[in-house]
Amino acid sequence: xxxxxxxxxxxxxxxxxxxxxxxxxxxxxxxxxxxxxxxxxxxxxxxxxxxxxxxxxxxxxxxxxxxxxxxxxxxxxxxxxxxxxxxxxxxxxxxxxxxxxxxxxxxxxxxxxxxxxxxxxxxxxxxxxxxxxxxxxxxxxxxxxxxxxxxxxxxxxxxxxxxxxxxxxxxxxxxxxxxxxxxxxxxxxxxxxxxxxxxxxxxxxxxxxxxxxxxxxxxxxxxxxxxxxxxxxxxxxxxxxxxxxxxxxxxxxxxxxxxxxxxxxxxxxxxxxx
Amino acid sequence: xxxxxxxxxxxxxxxxxxxxxxxxxxxxxxxxxxxxxxxxxxxxxxxxxxxxxxxxxxxxxxxxxxxxxxxxxxxxxxxxxxxxxxxxxxxxxxxxxxxxxxxxxxxxxxxxxxxxxxxxxxxxxxxxxxxxxxxxxxxxxxxxxxxxxxxxxxxxxxxxxxxx
Numbered sequence: 001x002x003x004x005x006x007x008x009x010x011x012x013x014x015x016x017x018x019x020x021x022x023x024x025x026x027x028x029x030x031x032x033x034x035x036x037x038x039x040x041x042x043x044x045x046x047x048x049x050x051x052x053x054x055x056x057x058x059x060x061x062x063x064x065x066x067x068x069x070x071x072x073x074x075x076x077x078x079x080x081x082x083x084x085x086x087x088x089x090x091x092x093x094x095x096x097x098x099x100x101x102x103x104x105x106x107x108x109x110x111x112x113x114x115x116x117x118x119x120x121x122x123x124x125x126x127x128x129x130x131x132x133x134x135x136x137x138x139x140x141x142x143x144x145x146x147x148x149x150x151x152x153x154x155x156x157x158x159x160x161x162x163x164x165x166x167x168x169x170x171x172x173x174x175x176x177x178x179x180x181x182x183x184x185x186x187x188x189x190x191x192x193x194x195x196x197x198x199x200x201x202x203x204x205x206x207x208x209x210x211x212x213x214x215x216x217x218x219x220x221x222x223x224x225x226x227x228x229x230x231x232x233x234x235x236x237x238x239x240x241x242x243x244x245x246x247x248x249x250x251x252x253x254x255x256x257x258x259x260x261x262x263x264x265x266x267x268x269x270x271x272x273x274x
Numbered sequence: 275x276x277x278x279x280x281x282x283x284x285x286x287x288x289x290x291x292x293x294x295x296x297x298x299x300x301x302x303x304x305x306x307x308x309x310x311x312x313x314x315x316x317x318x319x320x321x322x323x324x325x326x327x328x329x330x331x332x333x334x335x336x337x338x339x340x341x342x343x344x345x346x347x348x349x350x351x352x353x354x355x356x357x358x359x360x361x362x363x364x365x366x367x368x369x370x371x372x373x374x375x376x377x378x379x380x381x382x383x384x385x386x387x388x389x390x391x392x393x394x395x396x397x398x399x400x401x402x403x404x405x406x407x408x409x410x411x412x413x414x415x416x417x418x419x420x421x422x423x424x425x426x427x428x429x430x431x432x433x434x435x436x437x438x
Contacts, residue, residue, distance in 0.1 A: 013356075016324050016327050017327055021352055024334070024345045024346075024348040024349035025404075026345070028344060028345030028346055028349065054295050113342075115341060118341070119405050122342050124342075187414065
């Protein structure tokens with residue numbers, strides 16, 4: 001007993017140091033479990049409130065630019081609608097073919113907390129399970145896709161950003177069947193990397209990259225970015241392309257969560273099939 | 275004594291919130307000052323080590339939780355706190371007085387900055403080392419350590435100007 005006390009007096013601090021470091025590393029390496037549990041994340045109640053307050057202040061910044069952008073997008077959409085309506089009338093068809101597009105619906109959300117300077121970036125939204133959000137749903141910003149919902153609490157959800165070195169998104173080159181896996185290598189938030197692309201003849205620098213539609217999260221054809229350059233040095237038959245991402249993650253403020261109108265049905269079916 | 279405790283609690287709270295709500299958005303590419311470490315730097319020289327370790331861990335954990343990255347900042351801050359005592363012993367040229375708080379005025383400009391810079395560099399290095407485990411680019415990691423340390427240093431310098 002005496003020697004134990006002596007030991008503690010001498011090495012107690014070091015022992016405490018080691019224990020605390022182990023706790024920290026356990027937290028770190030079980031990151032995903034904790035992320036899912038959301039007790040220790042920005043979706044928890046206190047954190048959610050803190051970030052909600054912050055967003056109420058910062059939400060006013062950059063409003064003019066956002067307005068301009070929305071105005072432009074609105075114009076583009078109106079043009080598109082007019083064109084589509086004209087085409088439909090010309091072919092003498094009713095609106096029935098458009099119903100396929102209704103397969104996906106939107107939940108509108110605001111970004112409360114955002115990070116772009118970590119290796120595994122994520123952002124927090126002001127909607128949660130109570131609003132119909134579920135993990136796995138895709139999130140798009142004004143310019144393109146932004147991430148996938150990873151965890152929800154009652155009123156908040158955390159989204160794994162495209163800017164996450166551990167995340168992969170299935171994408172394809174527009175108007176081709178060339179499919180690759182989009183990921184981020186850290187650092188510059190403007191660029192992502194499309195990996196495992198087949199032969200160069202099938203695509204070109206400058207081509208647009210869109211979602212492939214192979215995952216449940218996004219329908220096919222949503223804008224992601226465009227090919228800026230490519231890298232031959234990777235595995236022999238595959239290329240890695242540098243993609244200039246459309247979404248400006250630094251100023252991400254308003255987003256839409258995409259839900260499949262039959263999401264619940266599909267989920268239940270998949271559960272039942274297991 | 276009580277006033278000192280209250281003061282340090284407030285400093286820590288303000289710096290953690292400043293870090294997570296403001297600074298984290300002011301960083302460019304992946305360089306960002308990690309200024310919450312200043313709260314640790316100015317703790318009294320004779321603060322019991324076990325207490326400093328626990329509080330350092332808690333400050334790091336608070337930053338982690340607010341930034342959605344459990345463990346990293348806690349590990350780095352605990353490490354820095356563990357170095358604090360030996361570093362102070364090495365760099366403190368003057369006689370240590372009871373309840374003395376490290377600073378340019380109390381320690382002298384050179385002594386304080388030797389202590390502060392080593393603390394900052396070690397803390398940032400450990401943080402970026404842990405963060406890059408899943409992604410290996412040692413040059414980028416060192417660059418981030420150096421640039422971020424520089425940014426933190428600039429802010430600590432400014433804080434020291436406004437200190438009574």
